[in-house]
Amino acid sequence: MANQNSAETHSFQTEVQQLLHLIIHSLYTKKEIFLRELISNSSDALDRLRFATLTDDTLVEDEEELRIRVSYNEKEKTVTVSDNGLGMSHDEVIENIGTIARSGTRRFMDSLSSDESNDSQLIGQFGVGFYSVFLVAKKVVLITRQAGSDPASGVRWISEGTGEYSVENITRPERGTEIVIHLKSEEKEYLDAFRLQNIISTYSDHISLPIQMLQKAKGEDGSEDDAAEPEWTAINSGSPLWTRPKKEVTDEQYQRFYSNLTYDNESPLITLHNRVEGKLDYVSLLFVPSKAPFDLWDRERRHGVSLYVRRIFIMDDTKHLMPSYLRFVRGVVDAADLPLNVSREFLQNNRDIDRIRNTLVKKILAELKRTANKAPDQYANLWKEFGKVLKEGVVEDHENKSSLAELLRFSTTKSEGGDQTVSLADYIKRMPLNQKAIYYITADSPGAARSSPHLEIFEKNNVEVLLLSDPVDEWMVNGLGEYEDKPLKSVARGELDLDELKADVADSSEDKELDTSVLDGLLEKMAESLGDRVKAVRASRRLTDSPACLVADENDMGANLERILQSMGQAAPERKPIMEINPNHPLIKQLSPEHAQLGDWAAVLFDQAALAEGAPLPEPSAYVRRVNDLLTRATLLGG
Numbered sequence: 001m002a003n004q005n006s007a008e009t010h011s012f013q014t015e016v017q018q019l020l021h022l023i024i025h026s027l028y029t030k031k032e033i034f035l036r037e038l039i040s041n042s043s044d045a046l047d048r049l050r051f052a053t054l055t056d057d058t059l060v061e062d063e064e065e066l067r068i069r070v071s072y073n074e075k076e077k078t079v080t081v082s083d084n085g086l087g088m089s090h091d092e093v094i095e096n097i098g099t100i101a102r103s104g105t106r107r108f109m110d111s112l113s114s115d116e117s118n119d120s121q122l123i124g125q126f127g128v129g130f131y132s133v134f135l136v137a138k139k140v141v142l143i144t145r146q147a148g149s150d151p152a153s154g155v156r157w158i159s160e161g162t163g164e165y166s167v168e169n170i171t172r173p174e175r176g177t178e179i180v181i182h183l184k185s186e187e188k189e190y191l192d193a194f195r196l197q198n199i200i201s202t203y204s205d206h207i208s209l210p211i212q213m214l215q216k217a218k219g220e221d222g223s224e225d226d227a228a229e230p231e232w233t234a235i236n237s238g239s240p241l242w243t244r245p246k247k248e249v250t251d252e253q254y255q256r257f258y259s260n261l262t263y264d265n266e267s268p269l270i271t272l273h274n275r276v277e278g279k280l281d282y283v284s285l286l287f288v289p290s291k292a293p294f295d296l297w298d299r300e301r302r303h304g305v306s307l308y309v310r311r312i313f314i315m316d317d318t319k320h321l322m323p324s325y326l327r328f329v330r331g332v333v334d335a336a337d338l339p340l341n342v343s344r345e346f347l348q349n350n351r352d353i354d355r356i357r358n359t360l361v362k363k364i365l366a367e368l369k370r371t372a373n374k375a376p377d378q379y380a381n382l383w384k385e386f387g388k389v390l391k392e393g394v395v396e397d398h399e400n401k402s403s404l405a406e407l408l409r410f411s412t413t414k415s416e417g418g419d420q421t422v423s424l425a426d427y428i429k430r431m432p433l434n435q436k437a438i439y440y441i442t443a444d445s446p447g448a449a450r451s452s453p454h455l456e457i458f459e460k461n462n463v464e465v466l467l468l469s470d471p472v473d474e475w476m477v478n479g480l481g482e483y484e485d486k487p488l489k490s491v492a493r494g495e496l497d498l499d500e501l502k503a504d505v506a507d508s509s510e511d512k513e514l515d516t517s518v519l520d521g522l523l524e525k526m527a528e529s530l531g532d533r534v535k536a537v538r539a540s541r542r543l544t545d546s547p548a549c550l551v552a553d554e555n556d557m558g559a560n561l562e563r564i565l566q567s568m569g570q571a572a573p574e575r576k577p578i579m580e581i582n583p584n585h586p587l588i589k590q591l592s593p594e595h596a597q598l599g600d601w602a603a604v605l606f607d608q609a610a611l612a613e614g615a616p617l618p619e620p621s622a623y624v625r626r627v628n629d630l631l632t633r634a635t636l637l638g639g
């Protein structure tokens, strides 16, 4: 081997250095989790080997069973974790251990709080588990060889967790990875069989492969036989929780399984453990967390529902088992009848998988509904965490649209403090008999929605309006279309048929309205001077307090959707708003088609209407100049 014995020294990627610094200097609690992280990596490597050998049997080099071993050496002050899994090549070591390929690290750093025990939990979530070894290590020696490769292509990686690490080629007869941890002087507690076993049974009992430690055979009375040679003995129970009958599993066991799976210390809001027998045999153990994970909006997110076939791990985060709008659901599905060598392509067009997914989705939606009915407060919390994601389902999942519609919650013009607690059923229940549509307004913030001039006539007539301010809402209302035969209607689109709304509020200002011919002339002149900026100018039936507002034509895209598309870098189709003016407003009343500054007035009213919607002005300085000009004139006149 050309590189034999020539160790190269590399620097860690900057992010890794920062992370290491942080791990060593800021995370003090629960250092024991390093063992869980290394065992979890070994377990992954064994799972991946097992999966790879299904299609490539040259990877199986010997008859030895797949296992993880943990040992310690008091004299050397080392703890060693090894596995006969897939191992790593030279380049993979550098790639996987020297850099952080995923974007999670930056956010891990950003999300750190002063709550250290919480932070050390986060380490695993962010996929930076290996480095937790430096919580206890002053030096780490990792040796590894990829399964199926030449014994001469082994690799030794050494680091003290500071800025650098060294890598060299070695000869290693065994495949797989061995990690020797040289403990810091204050971490000697891990040189103890009982302590190590304890950590393993706390954090790693659910691992289905044997985790072995050296033990002397036990005599009849249960004590160790001193004369016997120690043997590798499995110390985990090795039967995954989901395979056990529901009534034999305690809440605490579910909780521990969940927190091992998700690194979430809080209890899940919902735990669903089901065995389905029949045409298709499978077990599912699913959880709805009580908090949204940090990466809920990360496109490369890896967490979700994992697929097992007869207890053998097949695949992580199988999108085929859970639609994207339920991506916050975590857990496992273990199917009895699928072939072991399933590929992603196989999953894509597999009817059994489709059937499993459909059943799981229905189960989850039913459980969410049950929670909403039985425990509205709990559901309100769930909605706060996952509502935005669930809304995507209305667009994506036609089959379950009506179940999803029942799960939606809104804040409305009649709910307090922006609380999203009103369901469509509530809305319909309390709407006046003659109201035919469900009204909503979209804006880019709850505040902008709440204070929009479009709501004036609805307020006046005591008609409730849903306040929507999530980007997904634009698609959601389109996807939904109607609920219980009541169409969803934007208050900012098309002409309003307000007769249905006019309850008992008499139009008190009718007598003083502008003369029709003056009004028509005014509208025409304003349209003329605004030119390209508007589709039309018309008299409004929506406004009571504001002088003007902008509305979309019945079939045009709304202004809010347009802004959303633009913010995503997408070209929105050319769209011009209609400006509506309030003929009863004092400002409008002092105008006439002959007014000398009509052009300025039209432009200012237009810009104000845009501002009231939260839209940016294309030329703010022109707006300011015009307003100042008009103010100056008014002051001169008044003074």
Ligand code: ADP
Binding pocket: 037, 041, 042, 045, 083, 085, 086, 087, 088, 096, 097, 126, 127, 128, 129, 130, 131, 177
């Ligand atoms: P994660 O496990 O979330 O990917 P880690 O920091 O724990 O993050 O590990 C980084 C990577 O190093 C793993 O994804 C894997 O590719 C590699 N690795 C770590 N330990 C082992 C091992 N025992 N065998 C093979 N590869 C490993």
Ligand code: MG
Binding pocket: 037, 040, 041, 127, 128, 129, 130
């Ligand atoms: Mg890991």
